Amino acid sequence: MYPQYKIEFVPTSDDDLLIGVQTGKYAVGIKGAWSTDERRTKYLFPQNYLGASVIGLTFRTEDSDKIHDLESFAKYSGKLVPISPQSAQYSIITDFNNAHPDAQIKLIPSDVFNIPESYTWVLEKRYDGFFDLQVAYKRNVLAEDGAYHQFADKLSYVVYKAIPTWPLFNKNETELAVDYDKAVTIIHENGKYTELANKYFGEDVSKYVQK
Amino acid sequence: MGLNLPFLTKTFMLALKGIPVSLEITILSLLFAVIPAYYMALARLYHIKILSQIISIFISFIRGTPIVIQILFIYSLLPSLINAAAVRTGSSFNIFNTHPVIYAVVVFSLHTSVMLSEVIRASISTVDNGQFDASYALGMKQSQAFRLIIMPQAVVEAVPNLGTLTVNLFKETSLSFLMTVQDITAIAKIEASYGYNYIEAYIDIFIIYLIMCSLIQLIFYIAERIITRK
Amino acid sequence: MRPFDPVYIVRYFYELVPFIGRTLQVMILSVICGTVCGALLAWARLSSSRTARSFSVVYVHIIRCTPSIVLLFIVYYGLPKLIESLTGIRTGYNGKLLYVTITLSLLFAAAMCELFRAAYSAVDTGQKDAAFCCGFTPFQTAYLIIIPQALTAAIPVFCNEVIALLKQGALAFTIGFIDLMGETDVIVARNYGAHGLEVYIALAVIYWGLSIIIEQIAGIFEQRTMRGKTFPDEKRSLKA
Numbered sequence: 001m002y003p004q005y006k007i008e009f010v011p012t013s014d015d016d017l018l019i020g021v022q023t024g025k026y027a028v029g030i031k032g033a034w035s036t037d038e039r040r041t042k043y044l045f046p047q048n049y050l051g052a053s054v055i056g057l058t059f060r061t062e063d064s065d066k067i068h069d070l071e072s073f074a075k076y077s078g079k080l081v082p083i084s085p086q087s088a089q090y091s092i093i094t095d096f097n098n099a100h101p102d103a104q105i106k107l108i109p110s111d112v113f114n115i116p117e118s119y120t121w122v123l124e125k126r127y128d129g130f131f132d133l134q135v136a137y138k139r140n141v142l143a144e145d146g147a148y149h150q151f152a153d154k155l156s157y158v159v160y161k162a163i164p165t166w167p168l169f170n171k172n173e174t175e176l177a178v179d180y181d182k183a184v185t186i187i188h189e190n191g192k193y194t195e196l197a198n199k200y201f202g203e204d205v206s207k208y209v210q211k
Numbered sequence: 212m213g214l215n216l217p218f219l220t221k222t223f224m225l226a227l228k229g230i231p232v233s234l235e236i237t238i239l240s241l242l243f244a245v246i247p248a249y250y251m252a253l254a255r256l257y258h259i260k261i262l263s264q265i266i267s268i269f270i271s272f273i274r275g276t277p278i279v280i281q282i283l284f285i286y287s288l289l290p291s292l293i294n295a296a297a298v299r300t301g302s303s304f305n306i307f308n309t310h311p312v313i314y315a316v317v318v319f320s321l322h323t324s325v326m327l328s329e330v331i332r333a334s335i336s337t338v339d340n341g342q343f344d345a346s347y348a349l350g351m352k353q354s355q356a357f358r359l360i361i362m363p364q365a366v367v368e369a370v371p372n373l374g375t376l377t378v379n380l381f382k383e384t385s386l387s388f389l390m391t392v393q394d395i396t397a398i399a400k401i402e403a404s405y406g407y408n409y410i411e412a413y414i415d416i417f418i419i420y421l422i423m424c425s426l427i428q429l430i431f432y433i434a435e436r437i438i439t440r441k
Numbered sequence: 442m443r444p445f446d447p448v449y450i451v452r453y454f455y456e457l458v459p460f461i462g463r464t465l466q467v468m469i470l471s472v473i474c475g476t477v478c479g480a481l482l483a484w485a486r487l488s489s490s491r492t493a494r495s496f497s498v499v500y501v502h503i504i505r506c507t508p509s510i511v512l513l514f515i516v517y518y519g520l521p522k523l524i525e526s527l528t529g530i531r532t533g534y535n536g537k538l539l540y541v542t543i544t545l546s547l548l549f550a551a552a553m554c555e556l557f558r559a560a561y562s563a564v565d566t567g568q569k570d571a572a573f574c575c576g577f578t579p580f581q582t583a584y585l586i587i588i589p590q591a592l593t594a595a596i597p598v599f600c601n602e603v604i605a606l607l608k609q610g611a612l613a614f615t616i617g618f619i620d621l622m623g624e625t626d627v628i629v630a631r632n633y634g635a636h637g638l639e640v641y642i643a644l645a646v647i648y649w650g651l652s653i654i655i656e657q658i659a660g661i662f663e664q665r666t667m668r669g670k671t672f673p674d675e676k677r678s679l680k681a
Contacts, residue, residue, distance in 0.1 A: 010617055012615075012616065012617030016514075016517075016615060016616045016617055018409055019409045019410060019514070019518065020518075022409075022410075023410070023518060025518070041406075042406075082391050085400060085401045085403075085404035086400070086403075086404050090404065091404075108391050109391070109393075109397070109401050110388060110389065110390070110391040110397075111386075111388040111389045111397070111400075112389070117283075117287045117637070120287070120291065120443045121287075123443075124291060124294055124295075125307070126290070126294075126307040147444045147632075147636055148444055150444060151444075271649065271652065271653055271656065272649055274601075274604055274652060275604065275648055275649040275650075275651070275652030275653060276608075276645045276648050276649050276652075277608050277611045277622070277644075277645075277648060278608070279611070280641050280644065280645045280648075283638075283641055288638070291443060329597075329601065333597060333598075337563075337594070371559070375505075375555070378505060378506065379605075382506075382507075382508045382509075385508055385510075396508075410518070413511055413514055413515075416508070416511055417507060417508075417511045417515070420506055420507060420508055420511070421503065421506045421507065423506075424505065424506030425502065425506055428502070428505075428506075
């Protein structure tokens with residue numbers, strides 16, 4: 001579609017991506033990033049979002065009489081698995097806590113291992129809830145070959161909301177961002193977006209996003 | 212470069228609050244490590260059967276694997292095992308209530324005891340053989356010889372290496388954030404996440420560690436001066 | 442309450458082994474560069490020029506007080522900017538290997554400087570005096586008298602520093618350098634975090650293996666330079 005652009009994928013860490021795109025080392029970074037006001041001052045956001053993350057709470061099935069959503073969870077114990085402050089999950093819970101002064105979730109900041117010890121921690125009652133991406137939950141617990149499938153009956157999941165995710169552009173890359181927007185609009189129109197979404201997410205995640 | 216100076220100074224002040232935590236972990240780890248390190252060094256120097264082999268393997272493992280893995284084992288794996296055992300025996304002991312700093316101290320004590328034992332071993336072997344001969348010739352028992360003659364000389368040798376060890380330990384405590392401990396690095400990173408001011412945060416971290424490590428090195432330098440003067 | 446399948450340890454072990462080459466590559470380059478620079482720094486430290494001495498002291502001090510990750514980020518982001526401001530050339534060079542090697546070399550050079558300094562002062566001054574009296578040139582003194590004697594004490598410390606460097610190299614994945622540690626991260630992300638414990642165990646085994654090999658090699662060198670020396674534990678009996 002846009003042959004003048006040559007894409008090079010560079011896998012790297014969150015820290016490096018955030019600093020790198022900001023300083024121009026990378027033109028664009030894709031980390032399923034959500035939009036926050038501070039981010040909008042540092043990076044260039046295109047008009048169109050890229051995908052959507054469905055985020056929710058993983059908890060023990062035995063608590064399902066007490067936990068139906070984030071508020072009931074907060075009232076029950078609010079013991080949430082620690083979250084990395086760099087991730088947008090952190091700001092979402094912070095927003096929740098600000099909006100619900102009577103039902104506070106115990107938000108603990110921490111550098112995190114990228115392995116899902118979190119599921120084990122919930123199972124063994126170290127924590128009561130894990131703010132989890134739906135796609136990770138499906139992959140790890142529900143899927144037949146998921147690592148935690150053997151515990152599928154012991155874990156439950158409730159959706160909180162769907163957040164559109166954006167690629168982060170360096171502030172100078174205005175032209176790239178405009179072309180990106182055009183490309184995204186085109187693939188939405190010709191159905192390629194739904195096709196790709198189904199392939200990688202199992203469903204068209206954009207339908208979850210409130211317009 | 213366009214650095215956010217207000218953020219730089221504000222985060223600097225906030226991150227200073229993490230210094231007591233980092234120091235606490237460093238000092239506690241050192242204290243807990245001393246006795247095991249001493250005996251491990253002796254066991255290896257005197258080639259005590261089986262024991263020195265086991266210790267060598269342990270030392271080799273702690274030195275040879277990245278600390279991140281040791282943290283994973285101690286912070287996540289070990290408590291799971293303890294918890295499972297507690298549940299099985301019907302005990303009401305809740306391992307998960309342990310304060311994160313305790314986990315950090317355990318990890319770094321293990322690590323430091325290994326590093327320290329190597330320093331002690333090296334320093335003892337630099338003490339001249341003649342000292343051992345003379346002590347035994349004077350009729351001293353081994354423990355007396357060590358306490359009165361060998362160790363004082365070994366300590367003098369060890370001080371510079373101790374300084375290095377302490378500085379390295381202090382730097383490594385920055386990994387405690389993986390265990391939710393709020394040390395210098397943690398506070399700076401948390402502050403940075405609000406406005407994405409990572410460059411400023413890393414500069415703050417750099418400056419604070421530079422100051423703290425300089426202080427630590429100064430202390431050991433003075434200690435070295437005092438000891439060699441005696 | 443934790444899924445664990447030892448089979449995966451073996452499988453990931455084989456997936457990780459090809460990346461040992463990258464890790465070693467960086468290590469060996471850094472050790473060589475670091476040792477050369479360290480020797481220069483040590484020489485500067487002992488020289489009569491005050492500027493040389495100060496530079497050496499300050500450099501070593503700053504490097505040793507900086508956490509490795511911070512140094513890595515400074516080199517990775519700062520160096521291109523520094524070059525750009527000095528020469529105006531905007532290098533778009535993103536080759537991670539270079540930056541990681543530079544960072545590790547800087548770290549190792551500081552460590553080597555201290556090692557050379559300690560080894561040098563451990564050799565009895567009488568030796569240097571005697572060599573002077575025998576009419577040795579400084580170079581001959583260094584090569585024939587000082588280095589052989591300093592070597593025995595230096596080797597264990599060198600071994601320690603190399604192993605420490607190995608572990609510090611493990612942080613390179615934070616700037617996206619795909620070595621052993623980086624690949625581990627990639628594997629974990631690919632699986633959405635499944636089998637994380639197994640991968641990390643495989644990683645631990647590999648790192649442990651590497652460090653044991655380094656220790657063994659150092660041990661062999663130590664034995665060979667130790668001819669003619671005895672230690673209390675070998676000659677003395679335990680019961681005095």
